[in-house]
Amino acid sequence: MEKYYDFARIEPQMQSFWKEEGIYKFDPNRKGPIYSIDTPPPTVSGSLHIGHLFSFTQAEIIARYHRMQGENVFYPFGFDDNGLPTERLVERETGVRAADLPRSEFIEKCSETAEKYEAQFRAFWESLGFSVDWDTQYRTVSPEVQKISQSLFLELVRDGRAYMKESPVLWCTECRTSIAQAELETTETETTFNYLPFVCEEKTLEVATTRPELLFGCVCLFVHPDDARYRDFVGKTARVPLYNFDIPILTDDKVAPDKGTGVVMCATFGDSTDAAWYTEHNLPYRRVLLPDGKIAPDVPYISGLRVKAARAEILRRLDESGLLLRTECISHTIAVHERCGHPVEILPSRQWYIDILSEKERFLRAADEIRWYPPQMKSRYTAWVENLKWDWCISRQRYFGVPFPVWYCADCGKPVFAAPEQLPLNPIETPYTGKCDCGCTKFVPETAVFDTWATSSITPQINERLGLDLVPMSMRTHAHEIIRTWTFYTIVRSLYHTGKLPWRDLMICGFVLAKPGEKMSKSKGNALDPERLIAQHSADVLRYWTAGARLGTDTFFSPAELDAPKRFITKLWNAAKFVFARLEGFDPKTAEATLPADCWLLARCDDATRRAQALLDAYEIGAARKEIDELFWKDFCDNALELLKDRLYKPERHGEANTKSAQAALYGAFLRILKLYAIYVPHITEYLYQPYFRQFEDEKSIHLLCWETPGAPDGKLLAFGETLKETLAAVRKYKTENGLSMKAALPLLELPAGEFEPWLRETERDLLACTGAEKIRYR
Incomplete structure (x- = not known):
């Protein structure tokens, strides 16, 4: 073996070997139960970051684990390349807005960009040694997936679960599209409460508002029905300051009497409460804001301005007119679009929805039937479902996505659907040739596209395109920030389309942070390029690091975190050099471990395997790795190798039988250790398997071997091993405290008499050689 492990040469070599040999090729007829993984298709929204490396690698470790338990692992990968994220990426890279280009030209740019990034993404996953069958890859914008997505949409329409309506909708004026509740984030901002005089029968009602630019959109004032201060005003009208038109004064128990003055201005639309009141009280609509974020041209004083400028101008005019009674600075929570960070507005629009509000209890029950790892993540899902206020808006006023297979009658507006x-079909390119119920034969195509989540929420159904009956799939994995979107939406779609849960287990990963509370981002200058990290430190080093965190918890990263993984790789390499040198010419079929110390080592391997399996079955890859580390570093390297060394170096002294026993233990233990580590560091373990172990084992790759399935632990052998380790530790401590070399001789080694004395006597030669003791006495 080479003196040092050359990862830059070996890792690509192993990846080529796996590809050429079809090691990870999925064969539905292969023996073993299918373990299917619903992998998150990464969104084509920019470069990959270390968070992708962290969470995707944790899941890949689980895929390798189940493969080495004898299961037939179905581990597909896809790319979520349609919709707003890809469009925003193209707009950033080109500096051109979608609306400024012909639709076909912009879609072409999106397609080219998606293909470029997907090639980079795939190369990245391959460089990490992912055990994916790339023949199962899919793209959410591909014709095949578009057909599945459109077909399932039509199924929802037939079942009455998808519907179209004109109503207030959440709207991003920056992205110029409708959005869903799940795409909202909240942020704190400094603003002002502005107190304005609304006049009712010559009496002034002070109204505090943070949205004075919506004065022209006022449709009523609300007070609480039990608020005695305003009882005499209810049912009357008030005059809107500056604009001088009258609006009614109504009651609603959602008004907070202790907020502001207790009188609330309802404008169409300032927030979600305004939108709810609009529907509940059958209020009129007064347009102020346009979809592009500008004030409508018929709004006096502020037409054509954007919101912030309009607010400043209207406040100036109110102040000049003596209508700004006072202002208060406040910290205010507002909703922003997660994609761009811009404040979200509410505008009336015709959109397509999937009904979710009527089935909230069903979705909550589903959470009880899924196994959550870690369990506390279930509470995030439950809180989200309980607080839903809107049905799921699935239409987006964008270009690059899956088209709605819908046209509208030019006369009555009734929707008609593709057969x-x-x-797959694009209604813009394919005219509708039928006749409407009203007799009209002219139809207008729907130009909106599906929300990207409307397609990525059907990944279990996309995975079944290969003819497999997978639902419920074995496991879904992703980071915790998309529980409210990907987890929830997929549960909705699976229950609606199949009546089944989409998966049995949910593996929820954490984030990678630069330091406590600080996400990594390019804007903060703390983002690290994962491809460069792999080139500098190796894929196996990065993979080993990802397994250091508890599942679902956020972790911190800096390059210094890779020092320990690199020491591990060096230790494993050096251990292999020792093992292979001592096993030269040894045939494991001709010998077995017979001496107590050798049997203990194999029993300890069984024990570590058993412990790791229990943890990995609960997706705790970090805790499982620590169990394997304990076996490798302490039991194998620190103790077993020291005990067996003399028999391995001096066979003439110990005899052939005892030497072969040591070699059998060495062979069995190190192969088991390599198999245990193979799920974490696949490249180095494969490289160490090939030159020696492969000639004696049945499989051409270590990754096709199975872990042992140990029975009940041999408690006596394990306890004997603890006695051996305690003895060696006591000798080391004595020599250290007395300034002696570890090779220094000792006149006497005392061992405990008791149930282990017969085994200790069989181990005396090993102990004498290992400790430097001249004789042993039992006490």
Whole structure:
């Protein structure tokens, strides 16, 4: 073996070997139960970051684990390349807005960009040694997936679960599209409460508002029905300051009497409460804001301005007119779009929805039937479902996505739908040739596309395109920030389409932070390029690091965190050099471990395997790795190798039988250790398997071997091993405290008499050689 492990040469070599030999090729007819993984298709929204490396590698370790338990692992990968994230990426890279280009030209740019990034993404996963069958890859914008997505949409329409309506909708004026509740984030901002005089029968009602630019959109004032201060005003009208039109004064128990003055201005639309009141009280709509974020042209004083400028101008005019009674600075929570960070507005619009509000209890029950890892993540899902206020808006006013297979009658506006045999279909390119119920034969195509989540929420159904009956799949994995989107939406779609849960287990990963509370981002200058990290430190080093965190918890990263993984790789390499040198010419079929120390080592391997399996079955890859580390570093390297060394170096002294026993233990233990570590560091373990172990084992790759399935632990052998370790530790401590070399001789080694005395006597030669003791006495 080479003196040092050359990862830059070996890792690509192992990846080529796996590819050429089809090691990870999925064969549905292979023996063993299918273990299927619903992998998150990474969004084509920019470069990969270390968070991708962290969470995706944790899941890949689980895929390797189940493969080495004899299961037939179905581990597909896809790319979520349609929709707003890809469009925003193209807009950033080109500096051109989608609306400024012909639709076809912008879609072409999106397609080219998606293909470029997907090639980079795939190369990245391959460089990490992912055990993926790339023949199962899918793209959410591909014709095949578009057909599945459109077909399932039509199924929802037939079942009455998908519907179209004109109503207030969450709207991003920056992205110029409708959005869903799940795409909202909240942020604290400094603003002002502005107190304005609304006049009712010559009496002034002070109203505090943070949205004075919406004065023209006022449709009423609300007070609490039990607020005695305003009882005499209810049912009357008030005059809107500056604009001088009258609006009614109504009651609603959602008004907080202790907030502001207790009188609330309802404008269409300042927030979600305004939108709810609009529907509940059948209020009129007064347009102020346009979809592009500008004030409508018929709004006096502020037409054509954007929101912030309009607010400043209207406050100036109110102040000049003596209508700004006072202002208060406050810290205010506002909703922003997660994609761009811009404040979200509410505008009336015709959109497509999936009904979710009527089935909230069903979705909550589903959470009880899924196994959550870690369990506390279930509470995030439950809180989200309990607080849903809107049905799921699935239409987006963008270009690059899966088209709605819908047209509208030019006369009555009734929607008509594509036939199943027409799918996939773009209604802009394919005219509708039928006749509406009203007799009209002219139709207008729907130009909106599906929200990207509307397609990525059906990944279990996309995975079944290969003819497999997978639902419920074995496991879904992703980071905790998309529980409210990907987890929830997929549960919704699976229950609606199949009546089944989408998966049995949920593996929820954490984030990678630069330091406590600080996400890594390019804007903060703390983002690290994962591809460069792999080139500098190796894929196995990065993989080993990812397994250091407890599942679901956020972890911190700096390059210094890789020092320990690199020491581990060096230790494993050096241990292998020792093992292979001592096993030269040894045939494991001709010998077995017979001496107590050798049997203990194999029993300890069984024990570590058993412990690791229990943890990995609960997706605790970090805790499982620590169990394996304990076996390798302490039991194998620190103790077993020291005990067996003399028999391995001096066979003539110990006899052939005892030497072969040591070699059998060495062979069995190190192969088991390599198999245990193979799920974490696949490249180095494969490289160490090939030159020696492969000639004696049945499989051409270590990754096709199975872990042992140990029975009940041999408590006596394990306890005997603890006695051996305690003895060696006591000798080391004595020599250290007395300034002696570890090779220094000792006149006497005392061992405990008791149930282990017969085994200790069989181990005396090993102990004498290992400790430097001249004789042993039992006490």
